[in-house]
Amino acid sequence: AQKVTQAQTEISVVEKEDVTLDCVYETRDTTYYLFWYKQPPSGELVFLIRRNSFDEQNEISGRYSWNFQKSTSSFNFTITASQVVDSAVYFCALSVSGNTGKLIFGQGTTLQVKP
Amino acid sequence: DVKVTQSSRYLVKRTGEKVFLECVQDMDHENMFWYRQDPGLGLRLIYFSYDVKMKEKGDIPEGYSVSREKKERFSLILESASTNQTSMYLCASSLWGGVPEAFFGQGTRLTVV
Numbered sequence: 001a002q003k004v005t006q007a008q009t010e011i012s013v014v015e016k017e018d019v020t021l022d023c024v025y026e027t028r029d030t031t032y033y034l035f036w037y038k039q040p041p042s043g044e045l046v047f048l049i050r051r052n053s054f055d056e057q058n059e060i061s062g063r064y065s066w067n068f069q070k071s072t073s074s075f076n077f078t079i080t081a082s083q084v085v086d087s088a089v090y091f092c093a094l095s096v097s098g099n100t101g102k103l104i105f106g107q108g109t110t111l112q113v114k115p
Numbered sequence: 116d117v118k119v120t121q122s123s124r125y126l127v128k129r130t131g132e133k134v135f136l137e138c139v140q141d142m143d144h145e146n147m148f149w150y151r152q153d154p155g156l157g158l159r160l161i162y163f164s165y166d167v168k169m170k171e172k173g174d175i176p177e178g179y180s181v182s183r184e185k186k187e188r189f190s191l192i193l194e195s196a197s198t199n200q201t202s203m204y205l206c207a208s209s210l211w212g213g214v215p216e217a218f219f220g221q222g223t224r225l226t227v228v
Contacts, residue, residue, distance in 0.1 A: 045207075046219075050216055093158075100146060101216075105150075105157040105158040
């Protein structure tokens, strides 16, 4: 069975702090994709990043960085120097179903960045 | 700009009503999905479709049906709405056989009273 766990339900930080959102996944498949999505108050899920199971390179995009570790089945997301606009619900997701593209989501982490 | 559009942002319906949630995508995607979002549960898949007139049950299909008569349109139907179907509903689409990056609509917040 496949599963994604985001153990942090809510995180509150003050602007300019760094924050890491945790994601742990379970799958027996050797080929899979991992995703992070952001859901601002407007409601639409915004795609942030995709990683396939054969690429363990960490990635940095501006203030965002992602740490993918197959050994611990984790795909953590770090926001450096957080800003109020980062306040949102963040979802980690897993896709193992190849062509159909079904996503298995974690429970989501609500991030509040206070000024 | 690629788009997935859901017909309503907010809906209020009465218990027992038949409810239609509509979703249209302009990306020529084969796959379309309906998810339900509830606090603490994340997004759960209700139904998906990988071709016109094709549909498969997701994790929580009970109380729902779907229709896909055209490639760009995927409808979610609540045959007889109940209060436990009060939720946020999100539609998504993706390419068949491509990288499974899904694009989402803005969501429909449905309240059943």
